[in-house]
Amino acid sequence: MQNERTVVDGLRLAVRAMVYAVLGGAALIAIATVVSVLGPMLAIDLYTPPVAAWWTVFTAVAVQGVPFLLLGTVVSAAIGAFVPERVFTRLLPRNQALAVPIAGAAGVVLPGCECASVPVASSLMRRGVAPAAALAFLLSAPAINPVVLVATSIAFPGQPKMVLGRLIASLATAVVMGWLWARFGREEWLRLPKRTQSAASSPAGMKAFVAGLQHDFLHAGGFLVLGAAAAATFNIAVPRSILDIFTGSSWLSLLLLALLAVVLCVCSEADAFVAASLSGFSPAAKLAFMVVGPMVDLKLIALQAGTFGRSFALRFSSTTWLVAVTSSTLVGWWLL
Amino acid sequence: MAGRRDEQHAGGLVVAVRRYGSAVLLLLTGGAVLRISLLSDLYLRYVQAALRPYLVISGSLLMLLGVVAAVRGMSHRDHEEDHEEDHEDHEEAEDHGHSHGPRIAWLLTLPALALLLFPPPALGSYSAGREQAQLAAQGVGTFPALPAAKVLDISVAQYSSRAIYDTGHSLKGRTVRMTGFVTHGSNGAWYVTRLVVTCCAADATTSKVEIRGTESDDAPQTDTWVTVTGTWLPKGRLGTDGAWPPLLDATTVKQVRQPADPYEKR
Numbered sequence: 001m002q003n004e005r006t007v008v009d010g011l012r013l014a015v016r017a018m019v020y021a022v023l024g025g026a027a028l029i030a031i032a033t034v035v036s037v038l039g040p041m042l043a044i045d046l047y048t049p050p051v052a053a054w055w056t057v058f059t060a061v062a063v064q065g066v067p068f069l070l071l072g073t074v075v076s077a078a079i080g081a082f083v084p085e086r087v088f089t090r091l092l093p094r095n096q097a098l099a100v101p102i103a104g105a106a107g108v109v110l111p112g113c114e115c116a117s118v119p120v121a122s123s124l125m126r127r128g129v130a131p132a133a134a135l136a137f138l139l140s141a142p143a144i145n146p147v148v149l150v151a152t153s154i155a156f157p158g159q160p161k162m163v164l165g166r167l168i169a170s171l172a173t174a175v176v177m178g179w180l181w182a183r184f185g186r187e188e189w190l191r192l193p194k195r196t197q198s199a200a201s202s203p204a205g206m207k208a209f210v211a212g213l214q215h216d217f218l219h220a221g222g223f224l225v226l227g228a229a230a231a232a233t234f235n236i237a238v239p240r241s242i243l244d245i246f247t248g249s250s251w252l253s254l255l256l257l258a259l260l261a262v263v264l265c266v267c268s269e270a271d272a273f274v275a276a277s278l279s280g281f282s283p284a285a286k287l288a289f290m291v292v293g294p295m296v297d298l299k300l301i302a303l304q305a306g307t308f309g310r311s312f313a314l315r316f317s318s319t320t321w322l323v324a325v326t327s328s329t330l331v332g333w334w335l336l
Numbered sequence: 337m338a339g340r341r342d343e344q345h346a347g348g349l350v351v352a353v354r355r356y357g358s359a360v361l362l363l364l365t366g367g368a369v370l371r372i373s374l375l376s377d378l379y380l381r382y383v384q385a386a387l388r389p390y391l392v393i394s395g396s397l398l399m400l401l402g403v404v405a406a407v408r409g410m411s412h413r414d415h416e417e418d419h420e421e422d423h424e425d426h427e428e429a430e431d432h433g434h435s436h437g438p439r440i441a442w443l444l445t446l447p448a449l450a451l452l453l454f455p456p457p458a459l460g461s462y463s464a465g466r467e468q469a470q471l472a473a474q475g476v477g478t479f480p481a482l483p484a485a486k487v488l489d490i491s492v493a494q495y496s497s498r499a500i501y502d503t504g505h506s507l508k509g510r511t512v513r514m515t516g517f518v519t520h521g522s523n524g525a526w527y528v529t530r531l532v533v534t535c536c537a538a539d540a541t542t543s544k545v546e547i548r549g550t551e552s553d554d555a556p557q558t559d560t561w562v563t564v565t566g567t568w569l570p571k572g573r574l575g576t577d578g579a580w581p582p583l584l585d586a587t588t589v590k591q592v593r594q595p596a597d598p599y600e601k602r
Contacts, residue, residue, distance in 0.1 A: 049462035050462060055450060056456040056537050058456075059447045059451055060383060060536040060537035061536060062447040063372065063383055063451075066365070066398075067391060067394040070398070155534075213401065218438055219440060219441060222444060225443035225447060226443055229446075273536060273538070
């Protein structure tokens with residue numbers, strides 16, 4: 001009995017190995033042939049000026065983003081590893097209406113891009129912070145922290161009003177969203193995060209710092225590359241004349257850039273540079289791009305859906321988009 | 337038997353990716369950043385010069401993190417050599433997204449390998465041609481005095497804005513020299529063109545100067561880099577479309593190598 005089974009197993013394995021070998025070999029040969037014949041032709045045919053320009057812009061956006069991304073993740077990993085979260089909880093008042101603006105303003109102290117703020121917000125909720133306050137923090141932290149503001153001032157040299165506008169419009173959006181949640185939010189929309197991994201909260205110190213830094217950089221770096229690819233595609237594929245049509249109308253251009261921010265998914269530490277590169281748009285439209293970007297984009301919706309549940313992510317993101325567009329319109333009209 | 341070995345190989349690959357994936361990605365990214373910033377001037381094709389120190393620091397830090405990740409991967413192996421099989425699921429649940437990086441991070445290989453193996457070229461005539469260098473409605477005015485020199489080295493952008501907007505006519509009577517790449521317009525006109533980059537190549541804008549004069553008949557090929565010496569030819573009324581593009585009466589046109597910094601700074 002035993003023997004038969006081993007023989008059958010052995011036979012099955014051998015047959016499977018044969019099939020794999022034949023299929024794999026055939027596929028390899030086919031690929032090798034196609035590549036060796038077509039490769040050089042394709043390489044010359046495909047490496048046209050537009051493609052070369054795409055690669056240049058793509059790598060340029062990625063290279064430009066790396067130092068800022070790394071700076072952001074270093075600081076956020078340090079805070080995650082060395083600052084106990086109860087500090088945040090102790091500082092917040094019980095009253096939600098009061099806690100929301102304080103939590104929103106507290107976003108200033110957590111430099112990190114939006115990918116980092118989602119786990120922080122979820123751990124804050126777990127530690128008993130009111131969801132409204134944690135959500136205000138989630139929205140404001142990636143938008144108004146010093147790293148982002150410094151990056152913004154570098155991207156818009158000699159335009160301190162752009163930095164101020166970004167700060168005010170982002171903070172207003174975060175606080176309004178927190179209040180909206182405190183007033184209309186329902187617990188059942190929010191799938192409160194369960195503790196699945198012990199690694200994120202408990203171990204503090206150097207090991208957690210290095211692990212957090214590696215993970216955050218790689219994670220955000222992947223999304224940065226995605227954003228760079230989208231930005232380069234937009235840069236190369238869309239004829240400038242179409243942008244001119246939109247730049248003609250300040251309303252349309254503002255809505256277009258607010259939508260673009262959702263699609264491009266550029267990390268908040270790098271998005272000011274992308275906004276500055278969108279020459280020909282009104283300052284208010286660029287402001288909308290920078291206010292919406294750190295709060296609503298495709299990768300953020302995906303992260304939120306993974307952490308808080310899909311029904312929450314969709315409601316929250318669409319409302320945030322509307323509030324962000326409104327606030328950046330008002331601030332842009334008032335300030336810029 | 338061969339099948340078992342194949343499966344082991346595949347399993348080994350999965351384990352290796354899980355264990356060393358972060359290290360590989362960090363080393364690749366750091367290496368690519370150092371290659372363009374520390375070991376060469378290639379970064380100037382992509383970003384502005386002031387970013388270099390930050391790129392060098394970032395690249396070194398990423399390499400360091402990669403080495404740490406690799407060392408940790410190796411020590412993991414020493415601990416878990418024997419009970420690999422039953423450990424895998426557990427390890428995945430516990431270490432998810434920590435020892436092996438998140439899957440999205442593999443996108444980093446695209447720009448990293450591109451920079452390491454085939455660094456993309458600086459933007460050239462294609463990008464310059466896509467963008468109609470528009471006349472910014474800035475209004476005319478006077479400019480700061482130009483330095484005294486027999487032959488004045490000037491950027492294409494600087495020449496261009498002085499030629500179009502300067503009511504003080506600071507270019508009048510000066511012999512100027514500028515470097516850029518060649519682009520061609522309709523009816524035989526050719527230009528010395530340069531892209532202006534504020535932060536990175538994504539925000540490049542174009543400035544160009546039309547070359548006239550005796551030497552201009554045998555125009556160089558598109559994208560050739562040239563240094564042109566000559567004098568200003570006034571044209572049109574200042575600050576209007578008629579003044580654009582500015583003209584240069586060239587006395588010499590010399591082919592040069594592409595400069596290390598292919599862009600001009602605003």
